[in-house]
Structure formats: C-alpha cells, structure tokens
Amino acid sequence: MTINLDSEKFFNKTKINIKEKLEKADQKIINISLIVDKIPKNINELSEQLRIIADLRLPTLDQYTTIKQHCEICLLDINNKISKSNFEELESLSITNDNLKHIKQIILEDIGIEIDTDYKNIIEEMCTNILNLIKLKDNLENILEKLFLENYINFYKLTNIKIASKMLEIAGSFKRLVSMPASTIQLLGSEKSFFKALKTHKNTPKYGVLYNHPSMQSLSKRNKGRFARTIAAKISIALKSDFNKTEIYPELLKKLNNKLEQYKQNNLKK
C-alpha cells in the first residue's frame, strides 16, 4: 500500500514557521547573550598566555593595570613609543596616579630582557587579538541594549542587560517568560537547588538570577529574600505590559525604590 501525500505542503509550511520563529527579537537576544557570556573566558585565557612572554620584558605589570591597559602598554613598548625619558603616551591611557607611579618604576629599573623580532610578533598579534575581543564584547552589549530598549523597555529598566538576557535564556522565549507567575520568575536560575530541596524536604531557595541585581548588595541576608519577592512581582507586571507595548516603568521603579528604602531602614509593617 502506498500513500499519496502532498508532502510539499508540509515542507513549505514548516519552512515558513521556522523562519518566523527564529527571526524574533527574543531569539536574537538569547543568541547574542550566549556569545557575550563566553567572551570574558576567552579574554582571560589569552591574557594569561600573553603574560608568559610579556612578563619577561615588563615583569609584574599586570598587577597595576586592567587587561586592556596591559595590552595597550605592551603595544606602545614594542613600538618604542615609551622610554625612560618619554612617558607622554603612557600618561594618556587614563591610569590612576598610584598605579602610574609603579609602572614608571618598572620601566625605569629596566630589569626586562631586550625583545627580538620573534617575541615582538607574538606580543603584537596577541595584544591586537585581545583588544579586538574586548571591542567585540562592547559592540555586542550595545546591540543588546538597543534591542531591549526597542522591544522590552519595562523589563530592561527594572533589571539590567545581564539579568534580563539570562532570564530570557532560561525561559526559552519571551512568550513563555510572560506566562510565568512571579514566584517562578523569582526562582529562575536556581532550578538545581530548588529540585534538590523538594527531594530532601528542606528549605527552598529564595532567589536565582535576581541575586545579581545591583540593589541586592546593600541589603541584609534576611531582607534579600524579601526584596527578591518584591522585585519578581514587579518584573512580572513589567513583562505583561511589554507584551501589550505599554510603558509603565517609572511607576514601578518608584514603588520598588520606596520598598527598598523600607528594607534598608528595617521599618516594615508587620
């Protein structure tokens, strides 16, 4: 028995559906944030490898600089733009005075080796690679911010790029995140400890991704759980208004800040 099925009909419809689903803004955010998450690890690994050679020339330099400044100083050094008598370029790099003093001392003491062309090429290539990665990360974060401001402004204003994109990533799509209740949003990111607690009949966690919220740091341990509950409720409202394309974030932020002040002063109504 053979079946006469018009399979082209299925293929066409599926093709349209796939494209429709994957071209949405929330999928774009999830994909970009997955890349942004992994870039710092690459930068750290590369800078560690750079230090193997760069430390021969300018030892202990990385203690007084960020990774970006370290690469910039290395590039200036191998191109002979800084010397014992010429610190002009170095001073334009916006390093704090205290650190600048230490760096100048390293250069003046002249304890490093003279670098030959092989080492020079390696340092130049690695430094430009690291600087490019840092630039890429900044660019991607700008794109994320633009996407959030265009599409999910209420959600973004209550949280930040890191938390918002992480939440979208865990939920899978914006539509699914919108349909979640506030209690689920509060625990997003703590699935492992949550299910462990259910299994062993112990206390459930108080917060997941929300622990990294900037306002959390100023609160006591007890109030952190309370604040997580409050902010999850507000995020839930914000998401629903984003779905309807309305702006209510000034009102929500005002309420949230009032509550935060109360938690800080510890004068809660019982």
Added chain:
Amino acid sequence: MNNLKSLIFKDNTYYTIDKISGKKRFWDPTRSKVCAALKKKINIFPIEEDSKILYLGVAEGYTISYISDIILKGIAIGVDISAHSMQKFYLISKKRGNLVPILEDANKPEKYKDLVDFKVDIIIQDVAQKNQVEILKKNSDVFLKEKGFVMLSLKTTAISQGKTSNIIEKQLQEFRKYFKIIDYKRLDPFEKKHIFVIGQKI
C-alpha cells in the same frame, strides 16, 4: 521480529540498513529510547513495513531516521516545538523521502489537524512533559485508527521529584483509562528513571 527486512539483531546490538546508502547502520540505545526498549526485550514491536506513524517530539530526528529505514512503504510524521532542532530534522526528512516535518506544539493537536487528513497506525511519543499521558490521549483521539498502537516513553523526573515507582504506578493507572497496556519496561541502564510503555487503543 515481524520479519522486518531492514532491522538486524546481531551480537546483542541493533542495526538498520540505511535507506540511502544501503549500508549497515548502528542504532545507539543510549540515544534512542525505542532502541533501549528493544534491547530490554519488550514483548511487542508493532512497527511494520507499511506503517503510518505519528512521532511526537522528534527533536533532531535521530530515532525517526532509523524508523524511516524500517518503514520502506510507509510514512512518518514528525512533530516538534523547537524551531532550531526542526531545521536539522527538515534537512533529514528532505533527504529521506518518507518523513514529513510539522513545527507545532504537540499539546495542541487541533493546530495541525487539518494538515494530516488520514488516520495513523502508531503514535510514538517522547516529549518529557508533565501531562504526557494527556497529550498522548488528545493526539490518539484525533489521529489514531481503531485498535492502533501507542508507544510512550515516560520521563518520571518531568512529572514529579517523588519516588520513581510511585510515579510510574500513578501514570500507568491513568494510561489504563484510555489504552490497553500490552507491555512496559524500565529503561535502566540506558536511560535513568524512564519507562517505555506500549499500549493499544480500546
């Protein structure tokens, strides 16, 4: 097993004959729950050469590609909700000829009811949801023919974090309301806390 031409059992492993290249292809029981059930010696394997199959939760199409080797005269319809996995399954089904993709939620069969205008012989389900038996029932009401078979791979951790044997008992009780159970097997050691059930529509 039903004298299937392209399913081979040799040295305690399962192979199929590839539809495209004609070579022997190894079927991995740790990646496919149907193969794991076969290796656990389940009583019945209802798939035949001219079967029409509805597969809920195809993902990237690993298991269904072996089923397409077996059903040389039949057809299999794959349903999944993930667009990214569906891209891979789309390419596989274009290559093989007897597979068709549908990108929809298996929980809402009314959405793809109009596309499939015939009754199927077998429904295979592997979706790992809380209401797995309910999803199977909904789909079998719409698509399954009289006395057709259902094959359900049940993930107990998707339902509750309680004791596995208790969950299985409860789920089988619910399953019995709509189908006659022919055989079921735990899938250890290939899949932990999974059970594979084969039933027949009453």
